[in-house]
Amino acid sequence: MNNEMQVLFWILVFPGFVFTAVLGLLAAWIVRKVSALVQYRVGPPFLQPFWDVRKLLSKEVLIPQEANKWVFIGAPLVGLAGVLLLSTLLGVAAFWPQKTFVGDVIVAIYLMVLPSLALILGSSASASPHAAVGTAREMKLVMGYELPLVLAFIVVIIKSGGALGLAAIAETTPVASISGAVAFLVSLLCIHAKIGYVPFDMAEAETELGSGVLMEYSGGLLALWNLTSAMMLVALPMFLVVVYLGGFGTTPAGITIGLLKYVGVLVLIILIKNTNPRVRIDQAMRFFWIGCGLVLVTAIALATIGNIYDIGWL
């Protein structure tokens, strides 16, 4: 009984819903504010993302006549559930390392795809031509970045000596070696594409597709998508911190350093977002498969050599 209560607490309150939603909306504010400062603007007030979600919840929900109603409504719930479980899994691995299970990192990689898949499902159910173009781009983008993300992860597994648990991986810092640093940079770009920021925002593409995949969503359903993308801003950089940067630790000092690492990853994402124009989908595919793929094959070879001859920095 006690155990079930604790799991419920994890999912609904601390590393799960309440914590991630609040931190995610704050992170969304930081993204908008820093983007504004980069452009010499003042930017939105502190609680702006909270007001946005609150307003959307009170608006009318319109469902297109030709849409597949239940898929259209269900997709944002599936996306939210995916990112919720992902953040709970990562939070438990970061703060209660003894409570994790073997192979949870594979579950995490699967859960990371879930919001994108839900987005594809929901937008293709909306029967809008703009959303259809956005869906096609999102599908290609998912196929593009999943390959380098998994390849980069192989480097981590080699570096940590074959560990398949988040807690065991969090005790190593792969980024302190050449192959690990390369894998970290490539994963950072994959995470960037997963969040859907410029230069990889061709699925939303405000200027050419309206809002692309989110075109037909309104009111409460749009609020769910907003919340999902805000929570992705917590879960995905946290994944990078746990896997590449040595995790959070359980002492107060360790948690503070862990939070600083998270903020550092967030700042990197914001800077990439603000200094790049949008690329075309074929350029993104070529970049992820050929560019990142070749770099990562080299990194895997380096990591293997380092593992065989026991050279830590390789």
Added chain:
Amino acid sequence: MGLSTKAVKKSPWVFHVNTGACNNCDIEIVDLLTPRFDVERFGIKLVGSPRHADALLVTGGVTAQAAPRLREVYRQTPKPCVVFAIGACACGKGIFTTGYHMVGPVDKIIREIDPDAIIAYVPGCPPKPEAIISGVVKALAAI
């Protein structure tokens, strides 16, 4: 004032509809997003789909071609929403009053399908960005 009303005032997302304007008012609307005026300070955001919008910024005197589109866009906007008639043409057809192709102005077209629509007028040819901001503030205060 309920929390929902306050939330709408804190984050009005706008969608820009051109119903046959000469582009002058459109340029002034885009001015609002530049660093000089920066309406994101007030939570105002330009969105790409009427389904995300809380306010429609309508420019132009509504040509015969544009009228059915304007009605459709208004129907697609989730309620509650505010319609802003930006510029002399949108408020009262401006210099095109006697034009054969004009079926407007904006308020007439909107009232045909929703007699209770909230419509705000910002006159000027084109209105200054300051005038548009002032119009938005007054309309929000009236809600």
